[in-house]
Structures are given as structure tokens and as C-alpha cells.
Amino acid sequence: MTNTDLTNSVKWRTRIAVSAFFFLTGLCFASWGSRVADIQLKLGLDEAGLGLILLAIPGGSALSLPIAGWLINRYGSSRILSAACLLYALLLPLIGLAPSIATLVVALFFFGFIGNIGNIAVNTQAVSVEQLFGKTIMSSFHAIWSLAGLAGASIGNLMVNLHLEPLNHFLIIALAAIVIWATNAHKTVKTHIPVKGKQPFFVKPDKTLVGLGVIAFCCMISEGTMYDWSTVYFARALNASPGLVPLGFQAFTLATTTGRFTGDWLAHRYGIKKILMVSGVLTATGLLISALFPYIATAIAGFFLVGLGVSAVIPLVYSEAGRSKSMSPSMALAAVTTLGFFGFLLGPPLIGFIAHASGLRTSFAIVAIMGLMITVLARRQKLS
DSSP: OOHHHHHHHHHHHHHHHHHHHHHHHHHHHHHHHHTHHHHHHHHTOOHHHHHHHHTHHHHHHHHHHHHHHHHHHHHOHHHHHHHHHHHHHHHHHHHHHOOSHHHHHHHHHHHHHHHHHHHHHHHHHHHHHHHHHTSOOHHHHHHHHHHHHHHHHHHHHHHHHTTOOHHHHHHHHHHHHHHHHHHHGGGSOOOOOOOOSOOOSOOOOOHHHHHHHHHHHHHHHHHHHHHHHHHHIIIIISOOOTTTTTHHHHHHHHHHHHHHHHHHHHHHHHOHHHHHHHHHHHHHHHHHHHHHSOSHHHHHHHHHHHHHHHHTHHHHHHHHHTTOSSSOHHHHHHHHHHHHHHHHHHHHHHHHHHHHHHOHHHHHHHHHHHHHHHHHHHHHSOOO
């Protein structure tokens, strides 16, 4: 075997290992999401109570944002990723075991806290792998996360049909996650040089990173709208029958996964700036089609376009942030993620307020502005 072959072998081994951690995190998160209704029933929660409890996850994520960058900068993304993913897997059964609302809130808070540290760490690893390959491959990693989400949801549906309790379901997923962790933890990128001395928890991002963060913010509002309101839109705005209600979300998910598998190739061929600009147009167009033409077929087509539009935005923004010249990849990713995260938090309630005042179709049309903002902001950014 030549040195070139050996180098390629090591690069691909590392890429597969980092992909495995993307799969691990996506599988654990989707597994929790697939059993929310069962846990709600177990604890006797109404919709309002469940809504409040679900804030524990973004609450934990928000608290971890300034800490994640500091930890990774201090100890390296490989160590933090390994620790975070192991804890993430172990927390899943604790959620299923929670005997009361209070214990569930605590478990979900730490699930969000540890999960987001793992998210920053695995994306920092992905930036390192991009440097090994010398090209943009971030979108393919996020495609693996999407596939894991589909796998987790499918397994969850199977467990529900088998009448398996959430705890037993989560124990099986945790065991699978630990196997993935043990198999791949030693294969990640370990080029980190520990930073000595006192390090700040927060570093003010430069103009470029702020611009990337605002693009992420606009994308996450659009994406969050699909995750939280797509089925409601079909049920209430379109009066779809129960069997047709999931079709819009399924179209969105299929498009997102497909777009992420092709995003790297498109970015390499046409450049990140052009892909982000087109992504914004697709997102806005899809939302407007679903709002202006309130029919099942047109809404499915619109949601598919939204999925294609948002699919590559976050991966490409993360990839660009990881090449920042003003701060380390982990700190840059934490800064961009912080801005984007507020879009994920603010989007769903914003839709609710607008829908209450003017209807869901109006709220979807207004969110289309976020898609257009992606195009405008990307055009003004200095991107690859």
C-alpha cells in the first residue's frame, strides 16, 4: 500500500467515524421525538402542559451555547464529542424512566444541554474532516443526521405498534448508540492543541460571522415552521383527511435529505454563495405556493421546495463559519449556532401568534420573507 493509499484510507476512516456520530445524535433525538405522545399519556399531560415541558430541551441547549465553544477550545472536539455522545445515549433511558413531571423536565433539560454540546463538537469535527479532504463535505454529514432521523422515527413507529414501553425502546437505542460510540470514538480527528491560560466563554463574532448567523436565523425560522406546523397546516388550513395529514411533512423530509446528499457537489460546482441564494428563493417560493394555492397537491409541492431550500443552508453556513480567520472553529460555530438557535425558538410561537390573528396561510406567506432574506444576505456576504 502506498503512502497516498494509506492517507486516503485514514481520511475515509475518519470521515466514516464522524458520520457515525452524526447518525448517533440524530437517532437518539428522533427516538425521543417518536415517543412524546406516549410519555404525555403516561404522565397525564394536556397540550399546554406538554408545551411548557418541551421548553426544557431548548432551555438546556441555550445554556450550553457559550459553554460548548469554550470546552471544545480547551479540551478538543474529539474528547468533548466522545463524552457528550456517551452521556446523550445514557440520558435517553432516563427520559423513559422519569416517574414525574419534575424528573422529566430535569432529564429533558440535560438532554438538550448535552445534545447541543455534542452538536457543536461534531460539527467542529466535520470542519476538521473538510480540511483533510480539502473541499466542502459538510452537507453530507447533515444528510446522515437526516437519515438517522428517518430511521429513529421508523423504529419508534415499530416500537409503538409492538406496544413496547418508551423505557425499553430507549434502552435498545441507547445500547445501539453505545456500540456506535465504542466503535468510532478512537477514529475521530485529534489534532487539537490545548489552549493554555484563561479563556473567555464568549468572543464577539466579526461581521462575516454575524452575517452567517443571521442567514442561519432566517433558515431556522423557515425550517422550524415545517417541523412544528406542517401537519397542523394540512389538518386545519387544508382540511386534509387524517391519512393525508402527514404527506406535507414527509415531502419536506424527503426533500431535505435529498438536498443534503447533493449539497456538497452543488456547492463545489457552483460555490456556496450561489447555492445559498438559490436556497432562499426555493424556500420563499415553496412557502408562497402553499399559502396562495391551498390544495393538497400544491401544498405537497410547496413543502418539497421548502425542504430543498433549507436543506443545504445550515451545513454550508457551518462549513463557512468553520473557516473563520478571526476565531477557532468551535467558537465560530457556537457564535453562528447561537444566532440561528433564536430562529428555531422564535419561529414556532411567531407562527402561532400570526395564525391566531390572520390564519395559517397568512403566517406561511409572512415566513416566506425569511427565505428571501437568505438570498439577500448571501448576496452581500463574502463567501466561497
